Amino acid sequence: xxxSSTHLDLVTYLYGESTTAQAQATEKSLAGDPVLRxxxxxxxxxxxxxxKVRFSARKRLLQVIRKYAAGPDLQLSV
Numbered sequence: 001x002x003x004s005s006t007h008l009d010l011v012t013y014l015y016g017e018s019t020t021a022q023a024q025a026t027e028k029s030l031a032g033d034p035v036l037r038x039x040x041x042x043x044x045x046x047x048x049x050x051x052k053v054r055f056s057a058r059k060r061l062l063q064v065i066r067k068y069a070a071g072p073d074l075q076l077s078v
Contacts, residue, residue, distance in 0.1 A: 009026050013027075014047060
């Protein structure tokens with residue numbers, strides 16, 4: 001069977017970032033292609049083996065970013 005989903009489609013689906021239409025298309029491809037299912041299983045296992053990391057920015061850094069984002073440099077002038 002010809003593969004209609006790409007590696008990127010599988011990764012996007014795995015991380016829940018697909019649109020509804022993309023997810024349905026990926027699921028249809030997975031249902032009809034055992035090679036693609038195997039590749040997806042490998043991706044799931046790879047994701048599960050990644051260490052769980054939590055990032056937290058310092059409060060001061062967040063304040064600087066918010067101040068910059070609210071500043072006049074990013075406002076549109078018409």
